[in-house]
Amino acid sequence: MTDSPAAGPSTTAVAAPAKLNLYLHVTGLRYDGYHELDSLVAFADIHDTIEVRPSAALSLKIEGPFRVPLGDPADNIVLRAARALAEAAGIEPTARIALTKRLPVAAGIGGGSADAAAAIRALCVLWSVRPQAEDLATMALALGADVPVCLAGKPAFVGGIGEELTPAPRLPEVPLVLVNPLRPLSTPAVFGAREGLFGKPARFDETPFDAAVLARLLAERGNDLTEAAVSLVPDVATVLMALENVPGTLLARMSGSGATCFALYKDETAAARAAAVIAAANPGWWVAMSKLLAAGA
Numbered sequence: 001m002t003d004s005p006a007a008g009p010s011t012t013a014v015a016a017p018a019k020l021n022l023y024l025h026v027t028g029l030r031y032d033g034y035h036e037l038d039s040l041v042a043f044a045d046i047h048d049t050i051e052v053r054p055s056a057a058l059s060l061k062i063e064g065p066f067r068v069p070l071g072d073p074a075d076n077i078v079l080r081a082a083r084a085l086a087e088a089a090g091i092e093p094t095a096r097i098a099l100t101k102r103l104p105v106a107a108g109i110g111g112g113s114a115d116a117a118a119a120i121r122a123l124c125v126l127w128s129v130r131p132q133a134e135d136l137a138t139m140a141l142a143l144g145a146d147v148p149v150c151l152a153g154k155p156a157f158v159g160g161i162g163e164e165l166t167p168a169p170r171l172p173e174v175p176l177v178l179v180n181p182l183r184p185l186s187t188p189a190v191f192g193a194r195e196g197l198f199g200k201p202a203r204f205d206e207t208p209f210d211a212a213v214l215a216r217l218l219a220e221r222g223n224d225l226t227e228a229a230v231s232l233v234p235d236v237a238t239v240l241m242a243l244e245n246v247p248g249t250l251l252a253r254m255s256g257s258g259a260t261c262f263a264l265y266k267d268e269t270a271a272a273r274a275a276a277v278i279a280a281a282n283p284g285w286w287v288a289m290s291k292l293l294a295a296g297a
Helices: 077-089 111-127 133-143 147-152 187-193 211-219 226-232 235-245 268-281
Strands: 012-029 035-053 058-063 095-100 156-159 164-167 175-180 251-254 261-264 286-291
Touching (some): 012 147, 035 175, 035 286, 058 077, 077 133, 111 147, 147 156, 147 164, 175 235, 211 251, 211 261, 226 235, 268 286
Antiparallel strands (some): 035 095, 035 156, 156 164
C-alpha cells in the first residue's frame, strides 16, 4: 500500500495497515521482564489513515468508527511519535494530524503501532526530514514493540522483543476475513496470563505461492498467546470456532495478543461468503473482508 497525497497541496496522507501475526511463538523471558518472540508479521489492506498538514502547533484529531477519546495528549502514541521525530530532527513539532480510525483498538492488529509508524512516515514528508535508519529504529522501539515492523511496512520475521527484523519470503495476496468480538484485550495482561513452556523459532525459507501452501506452512506453527487470551476473553475461542466452521476456511488463527482473529481463503468468493455468514450470525462483532499485502504497506 503506497503513501498518497490528499487533496491539499501541503497535505500528506499515509495508510496504517492492520498488522497480522501469521504465527507467534514466545521463545523466552528477558531479565527486564520483556518476552522474546519469533513471529511472521504481514499486513492486510484494511487500514487506518494518518493525514498531516502544516500548522503553527502540534495537534491531533481522531475520527472514524473506532474513534476513542484523545485523553492525555502526552500519552497518545501518535503525538509521542511526532515529538520523538521532531526531537531527532532538531525541529519544533508543528503539524495538524488527523487520524481516521477504522481498526478496533486493543485488538492484536497493531492499530496504535501502525498509526505511530504512519505518522512518522507522513511527518518525514511534511517536515522534509530523513533520519538515519538506526535513529528511526531506536525511536520506533521506544514507542512500542510493534512499531519497528510497522515502520518497515513489509512482511518480516520478527525476533527479540520486536527490534530484530528479517525479510520474509514473498507472500501471496491471500483473501482474508478478520473478526473481532469487540472485546479489548490488554497485551500485558495476556502475556501475564501465559503459562507453560516457551516455544521455539519456526522460520521457513519456502516461498508460499498460493493460499493453500501458506495455510500448510502456518498450520505447522501457532500462536502461543491464544490460550492466555481465551482465559481472559472466552469470546476469542467462539470467534475461532466460527471461522473454522465456515466452509472454505483454510486456516483460522488469532493475531498478536488478540482479540482479532483471521482466516485464509483460496479466493475472494469464499472469503466474501464466509464474512457474510459470520456477520449475519454475529451482528455485534466486527467482521471485515481483506487480503494480505504481498509486499507490505
